[in-house]
Amino acid sequence: MVAACGSSTTRKLLQSVTKGAAQSGPFHFREPAESTGGTCELGILTRALNPKEMAVSTHIPEGLDRKEAEVFAKLDASSLPRHIAIIMDGNGRWARKRHLPRIAGHRAGVKAVRNTVETAARIGVPALTLYAFSAENWKRRPKTEVDFLMNLLRKYLKDEVPTLNKNNIRLRYIGRKHELPQEVQERMAWAAEETSENTGMTLTLALNYGARTELVDAFKDIVEAAMSNGGIEHLEISEELIDKHLYTKHLPDPDLVIRTSGEMRLSNFLLWQVAYAEIYVTEHLWPEFRGRHLLEAIASYQKRERRYGGLIDNGGGN
Numbered sequence: 065m066v067a068a069c070g071s072s073t074t075r076k077l078l079q080s081v082t083k084g085a086a087q088s089g090p091f092h093f094r095e096p097a098e099s100t101g102g103t104c105e106l107g108i109l110t111r112a113l114n115p116k117e118m119a120v121s122t123h124i125p126e127g128l129d130r131k132e133a134e135v136f137a138k139l140d141a142s143s144l145p146r147h148i149a150i151i152m153d154g155n156g157r158w159a160r161k162r163h164l165p166r167i168a169g170h171r172a173g174v175k176a177v178r179n180t181v182e183t184a185a186r187i188g189v190p191a192l193t194l195y196a197f198s199a200e201n202w203k204r205r206p207k208t209e210v211d212f213l214m215n216l217l218r219k220y221l222k223d224e225v226p227t228l229n230k231n232n233i234r235l236r237y238i239g240r241k242h243e244l245p246q247e248v249q250e251r252m253a254w255a256a257e258e259t260s261e262n263t264g265m266t267l268t269l270a271l272n273y274g275a276r277t278e279l280v281d282a283f284k285d286i287v288e289a290a291m292s293n294g295g296i297e298h299l300e301i302s303e304e305l306i307d308k309h310l311y312t313k314h315l316p317d318p319d320l321v322i323r324t325s326g327e328m329r330l331s332n333f334l335l336w337q338v339a340y341a342e343i344y345v346t347e348h349l350w351p352e353f354r355g356r357h358l359l360e361a362i363a364s365y366q367k368r369e370r371r372y373g374g375l376i377d378n379g380g381g382n
Contacts (some may be wrong), residue, residue: 170235183355232264
């Protein structure tokens, strides 16, 4: 493997990837092209699998650290998930393990959000949705903690808009936004407007969100629309009609759902939309989660066979 760009990070990456590769030969080398467009092109070491000898080229996006680059180099960059949804869990346990108040876990979680969002945008994931605050949090968290989370959200939105713009990220929201404090709604509207012209990844924050309330709201909208258009006598419910009335109508269904902290449940998150999503659970608590963990989840996703209820033609398997 031969690298362009000449950075020490790239050289270390190539040494790691190619270590021991000669034992599996024969291999062939392709010289890299010049670095363009903010990426570092690597000449990839490939093995001849047939007489036509396929050549592979991988671009390492600018901004990835060494560990992220090592994982990314093993991915099929042409088959990234269109939409990744993350259940961010474990802030409280992270703080408790360190004998800190819960709010310290929430503060640490903001760093994980920043790192994960930037990595997703850098590698070209079209859409990322983060489960930030559930509709049930109002009932099951102390008021002091909820108030802290609302203030933390306002601060995050103010502080992160420059970073979102730098990474060409557009910010959207899903959930019952109208039930949030007025000052939070105003900051949300400001941040969305400030990023509205960006054309890269769509970052969606699920705030005061619950999948069941989303479905309730969707069916209410469907009935109200029918009543204002001649009545419900001729209303025909279909999956396509429901999709058009969900909070997520601006997004494709998630291909990959990631949950941190090792919990094996969806917690009322995007229940309609994740019908055929691949689910990846990591033991890492959310404040520990970083871009390389996102890439590891994508690597696991790319190894799976997605059947959508059908069969894979593999010569007689189920």
